Amino acid sequence: MNEIRFEKVKKSYGKVEVVKSLDFSIRDGERLIxxxxxxxxxxxxxxxxxxxxSITEGRLYMGGREVNDVPSGQRDVAMxxxxxxxxxxxxxxxxxxYALRTQKMTKDEIEKRLKDALQMLGLEKLENRLPKDLSxxxxxxxxxxxxVVKQSPYFLLDEPLSNLDAQLRGTARKELVRIHEKFKQTMVYVTHDQIEAMTIGDRIALLNNGILQMLDTPENVYHRPANIFTATFIGSPAMNVHDVRFIxxxxxxxxxxxxxxxxxxxxLKNYRNKQVKFGVRPEHIHLSTEMSEGRICGVVNTIxxxxxxxxxxxQIGSKEWIALSPxxxxxxxxRVYLEFDYNNYHFFDPETTNTVGYPSTLNLNSKIPLKVEV
Incomplete structure (x- = not known):
């Protein structure tokens, strides 16, 4: 099993703590973003x-083996x-x-892997070109x-598509998923692009200031965010999150x-007559020119x-809300009237900024936990 497990892993450069106590697992064969x-x-x-x-504190396991002191060349990763x-x-x-030749692999096996990779990625007619002659x-x-030709159990990618234009990125995303579905490596993919995260990942690990904010499926990260940072980082335009009172x-x-x-x-029973953070995504606000029960009034600032x-x-009072209209x-x-989609409300505690939960959790727990699997 090619699982990767972090146990309270920290990374510091001098007094600057860059990664703060990561404690989660990446499953065997999944695409983790x-x-x-x-x-x-x-x-x-x-x-x-x-x-x-190097790791400053904690333990990192790969395939059940602690690898804190294992050199990179002995971890069997492709990056x-x-x-x-x-x-x-x-x-x-x-x-x-190159890597296959340094491993003393047989010529026949090298040629077979090369042919498969060239065909898979549409490079058949380019094998004799130098990098300077390529786009x-x-x-x-x-x-x-x-x-790909290394066929390593761990496939690590550090923003590999960031230098491509939008059309090429779309094509490359499909190729990456296809490659993974063929070889089933444990794939870890770094990006700041939420579209890549949502389309490629089986699960998303969202980080901020070296702290894991949420670990879950793209669907849950988007529709059931664990906190305000997750809610506002995912989605464009970002989720509206404003102070309201529950009375x-x-x-x-x-x-x-x-x-x-x-x-x-x-x-929201614990927030009665108190302030709470109310969130709703722009696509979940319906705009109308007519007043009706359940709608509130505002004035259009810009489009x-x-x-x-x-x-x-x-504009509603001192706050600006964003709605999407077809x-x-x-x-x-x-003057317009806003109606919020009842099934897509989000509420967050003003102090912790964590979600207070959703109606579907009422029979289980009054809070939704941060989904981090160890």
Whole structure:
């Protein structure tokens, strides 16, 4: 079993703690995405797995073996770097097969693996070219092919698509998933791009300031965020999160009120007559020009054309809310009415910033825990 397990792993550079007590497992054969903003510790975490960074505290296990002191070359990992790291004086074929040749693999086996990789990644006619004669997308595929031919049980990728244009990234994402489905390696993929995270990952480990914020499926990270950071980092435009008051089964936004129903009221019983953080994603706000029960009034500030839809910024009191509309049926300064999707509310504790839970958890627990599996 090629599981990777962190036990209270820390990484410091002098007095600066970059990774703070990671304590979770990456399952055998899954695609785990390390996601987060720049400087959050995701690349450092990947490099600790690869053996390129030492561990300050804690233990790291790979395949049930502690590897804190195991050199990188003995961990049997294949890694793809952000800058591709191709040898400029070697041809595509030489770059791809270099590691196999240093391992004294037989010529027949090298040729077989090379042929499979060239065919898989569409590089058949490029094997005699030098890296300088390739496009950025082709260099990226050569770097992937070099990792694929090793057939290592661990496949580590550090933002490998960040230098590609949007169309190439979309194609490369599909290739990565296809490669993984064929070889079933334990794959750890670092990115700050949430689209890559949502489309590639079986699970997402979201980091911020070296701390694991949430570990769960893309669906749960998006629809059931563990805290405000997760809620606002995932999604574009970001989730609306504002202070409201919960009073007698109703939410007070500015000087306006609307009911939230018995299930949500029960969930918020500890916040009665208190402030709570209320979140709703822009796509879960319906805009109308007509007043109706359950809607609150605002004024349009500005409108952004996103192509397939429009982002409408609405002022309610001192707070601005963002709603998505499929058509440009509104104008700046117009009075509009907002209706929030009942099934897609989010509430967070003002002090801890953690979710207070969802109605589906009421019969199990009044809180949703951070999903970290050890």
């Amino acid at each position: 390390l996601l987060g903003p720049s400087g959050c510790g995701k690349s450092t975490t990947l490099r600790m797995i690869a053996g390129l960074e 793809v770097f952000q800058n591709y790291a191709l040898y400029p004086h070697m041809t595509v074929k030489q770059n791809i097969t 950025g997308g082709q260099r990226q595929r050569v770097a992937l092919a070099r990792a 007698d089964g109703q939410l007070q936004i500015d000087e306006q009120f609307f009911g939230i129903g018995n299930e949500w009221s029960l969930l 952004e054309n996103l192509g397939a839809q429009y982002a409408v910024y609405v 058509h440009r049926g509104f104008s700046k300064g117009q």
